[in-house]
Amino acid sequence: MRPPLPTGPYLIVGLARSGAAAARMLLPHGEVIAADRASPEPPPGVEAHLGSDGVELLDRVACVVKSPGVPNEAPAIVTARKRGIPVLGELELAWRLLPNRFVAVTGTNGKTTTCELLGAIYGEGGVVAGNVGTPLSSLVGNVDERAVIVCEVSSFQAEDSEAFAPETALLLNLEEDHLDRHGTFDAYREAKLRLFANQTAEHVAVAPPGIDLPGSARRVVFGDPAQLPLPVEEVRLRGRHNLENAMGASAAALASGVPADAVARGLRTFAGVPHRLEEVGTVDGVLYVNDSKATNVASAVRGIEAFDGGVHAILGGSLKGGGFEGLRGAVASRCRACYLIGQAAERLERDLEGAAPLRRCGDLERAVRAASSAAAPGEVVLLSPACASYDQFRDYEERGERFRALVARA
Numbered sequence: 001m002r003p004p005l006p007t008g009p010y011l012i013v014g015l016a017r018s019g020a021a022a023a024r025m026l027l028p029h030g031e032v033i034a035a036d037r038a039s040p041e042p043p044p045g046v047e048a049h050l051g052s053d054g055v056e057l058l059d060r061v062a063c064v065v066k067s068p069g070v071p072n073e074a075p076a077i078v079t080a081r082k083r084g085i086p087v088l089g090e091l092e093l094a095w096r097l098l099p100n101r102f103v104a105v106t107g108t109n110g111k112t113t114t115c116e117l118l119g120a121i122y123g124e125g126g127v128v129a130g131n132v133g134t135p136l137s138s139l140v141g142n143v144d145e146r147a148v149i150v151c152e153v154s155s156f157q158a159e160d161s162e163a164f165a166p167e168t169a170l171l172l173n174l175e176e177d178h179l180d181r182h183g184t185f186d187a188y189r190e191a192k193l194r195l196f197a198n199q200t201a202e203h204v205a206v207a208p209p210g211i212d213l214p215g216s217a218r219r220v221v222f223g224d225p226a227q228l229p230l231p232v233e234e235v236r237l238r239g240r241h242n243l244e245n246a247m248g249a250s251a252a253a254l255a256s257g258v259p260a261d262a263v264a265r266g267l268r269t270f271a272g273v274p275h276r277l278e279e280v281g282t283v284d285g286v287l288y289v290n291d292s293k294a295t296n297v298a299s300a301v302r303g304i305e306a307f308d309g310g311v312h313a314i315l316g317g318s319l320k321g322g323g324f325e326g327l328r329g330a331v332a333s334r335c336r337a338c339y340l341i342g343q344a345a346e347r348l349e350r351d352l353e354g355a356a357p358l359r360r361c362g363d364l365e366r367a368v369r370a371a372s373s374a375a376a377p378g379e380v381v382l383l384s385p386a387c388a389s390y391d392q393f394r395d396y397e398e399r400g401e402r403f404r405a406l407v408a409r410a
Contacts, residue, residue: 014067021135089160107172121266222251239306285377292400303384310379317387
């Protein structure tokens with residue numbers, strides 16, 4: 001039995017995609033007030049206070065809803081907790097209002113690809129939502145109760161959960177990321193593992209070997225290709241990391257009762273997601289690959305190692321905490337050269353010195369032009385930045401779309 005929705009009035013802190021969706025979801029349940037330091041367009045019916053941190057509104061509300069992008073140190077969040085006002089995330093509230101079975105997916109890398117792969121496996125019986133794409137809140141009242149919801153869960157969303165207990169939870173991997181938000185790897189790890197903390201014996205927890213999970217769910221370990229319901233060579237996704245994603249998705253689906261033939265069909269046919277090793281074109285024999293979603297070192301290593309060699313890698317963007325020494329092995333073994341852009345260029349140059357020829361390019365346009373001039377037929381120009389995008393782009397999607405447009409003009 002899921003807990004009831006807290007009573008309102010509600011204060012939404014942060015009106016980005018999930019905050020706006022949460023506001024719309026809560027309108028039938030009480031008064032909804034919103035605060036955002038920027039000036040986004042509020043949903044109709046929501047009393048919006050733009051350019052405000054929301055502290056002055058706390059006297060009027062009984063529950064605070066924190067958007068994932070809002071840090072725990074935000075004044076309204078700190079003050080609400082001191083006053084004993086409940087602070088919950090959009091994931092938690094939407095889950096309480098949705099009667100559907102959940103397959104929740106988290107991990108440092110591969111979440112979006114794995115969720116979309118699970119969506120392909122479930123077919124018309126599944127709906128993909130969560131961290132990237134469709135906000136979970138938008139499904140309330142708009143999805144068949146019989147559908148399985150495949151939900152991508154970020155560390156930001158997981159740390160704002162309270163009772164969230166998906167019927168199946170899948171952890172793909174755990175590597176250093178988001179230290180600018182969580183501070184330490186231990187804190188980041190703890191946020192990720194909250195996904196499992198409330199699971200009970202009738203639930204399923206799927207993870208690689210060697211990870212100690214909280215909760216009391218039935219444990220399923222993945223990582224052996226022999227567990228797949230088809231030969232490895234029939235998995236359509238490219239790269240070793242995508243084989244890991246496929247094994248995780250397969251283990252979660254099979255443990256949830258999906259027939260093996262449906263799992264095999266999804267693995268054979270699913271070709272991937274935009275901005276993740278997306279082959280956007282071949283020009284004069286050079287393959288161009290958009291891996292803009294590789295926003296951390298581990299993900300970029302997987303992108304580079306998906307190719308045997310001859311890689312011209314475009315790296316850089318905004319810094320997230322941590323260095324880039326973890327790229328050295330992949331760069332040294334697979335890259336002809338690296339083209340450095342954005343805020344992180346200086347740190348990348350320092351950390352990768354001697355691993356491969358390095359060129360400071362400043363922005364994506366100059367990097368694509370330089371890589372295109374240097375690449376020979378049979379080689380690869382790969383945008384796999386190992387960084388967030390916020391120094392020069394709205395998000396990784398805008399960065400990937402710009403790369404596509406530059407390739408189209410090449």
